[in-house]
Amino acid sequence: MQNEQLMDNADRIRERQAESAVDEPERPLWSGNYAVKNMAGWYLLAGILSIALVIVAFLAGASETAWLVSLLMILLMWMGLVGTAYYRKFSDQYVLTTQRLKHRQGIFFRRSNRIELIDIDDVMFEQGPIQIALDVGNILVTSSDASHPQLNLAGIPDVRTVADLIDDARREERRKRGLHIEAI
Numbered sequence: 001m002q003n004e005q006l007m008d009n010a011d012r013i014r015e016r017q018a019e020s021a022v023d024e025p026e027r028p029l030w031s032g033n034y035a036v037k038n039m040a041g042w043y044l045l046a047g048i049l050s051i052a053l054v055i056v057a058f059l060a061g062a063s064e065t066a067w068l069v070s071l072l073m074i075l076l077m078w079m080g081l082v083g084t085a086y087y088r089k090f091s092d093q094y095v096l097t098t099q100r101l102k103h104r105q106g107i108f109f110r111r112s113n114r115i116e117l118i119d120i121d122d123v124m125f126e127q128g129p130i131q132i133a134l135d136v137g138n139i140l141v142t143s144s145d146a147s148h149p150q151l152n153l154a155g156i157p158d159v160r161t162v163a164d165l166i167d168d169a170r171r172e173e174r175r176k177r178g179l180h181i182e183a184i
Contacts, residue, residue: 024098024176026098026100027097028095028097029096029097029098029165029169030094030095030096030162031093031095031096032093032156032157032162033089033090033092033093033094034085034088034089034091034154034155035089035136035155035157036085036086036088036089036155037134037136037155037157038131038134038136038137038138038154038155039081039084039085040130040131041128041131042081043081044130046077046078046081049074049077050074053070053073053074054070054074056070057069057070057071087107088155090107091106091107092104092105092153092154092155093105094156096162096165096169098117098169098172098173099116099117099173100114100115100116100117101114101117101120101141101151101166102114102115103115103151103153113148113151115141115143115145115148115151116145116173117169117170117173117174118170118173118174118177119143119144119145120141120142120143120166120170121142121143121144122140122141122142123139123140123141123142123163123166123167123170124139124140124142124163125137125138125140125156125159125160125162125163126138127159131159135157135158135159136155136156136157136158136159137156137159138152138153138154138155138156138159139152139153139156139163139166140153141153141166
C-alpha cells in the first residue's frame with residue numbers, strides 16, 4: 001500500500017514537472033549560420049588549380065587562346081566557389097532555444113525544420129585538419145523526430161562550444177520533463 005502511494009506521488013511530481021516545462025517560455029540560447037571559412041580547403045584547392053592552369057597556358061605556347069581559356073576557367077571556378085559560399089551563408093540559419101533546434105534553409109524558397117530538444121538522441125561534431133586550424137566544423141544531430149532523423153549543421157564556428165551547448169540544452173530539457181536519457 002505504501003509503495004503504491006509512493007508511486008502515485010512520483011507520477012504526480014513527474015506530471016507537474018512536465019507541465020511546468022511546457023509552460024516555461026521559450027528562450028533563444030544560440031543562433032548562427034554557415035561560416036564562409038568552412039570552405040577554406042576548397043579555396044586552397046582552387047588556388048592550386050589556378051596556378052596549374054596558368055602554368056599549362058604558359059607551356060601551351062602562351063597563345064592568346066590558351067590564356068583566354070585558362071583565365072575564363074579560373075574566373076568561373078572562383079565565381080562558383082564564392083557564390084556557393086555566400087549562398088550557404090545567407091541560406092542556412094540555425095537557432096537553438098530552450099525547447100527546440102530550428103533550421104531554416106533557402107533564400108527564395110525556404111524550408112524550415114524544428115526538432116524538439118527532448119527528441120535529440122545524440123550530438124556529435126566533426127572537423128578536418130583545415131577546419132581544426134580555423135575552429136570551424138560540422139555538427140551532426142541524431143533524433144527520434146520522424147521527419148528529420150538526422151540534421152547536419154554545416155560550417156559552424158566554434159563548433160565544440162556549440163555542440164556542447166546543444167547537448168547541455170537537450171539534457172536540461174529532459175531533466176525538466178522528468179525523462180531519463182537512457183529511457184528514450
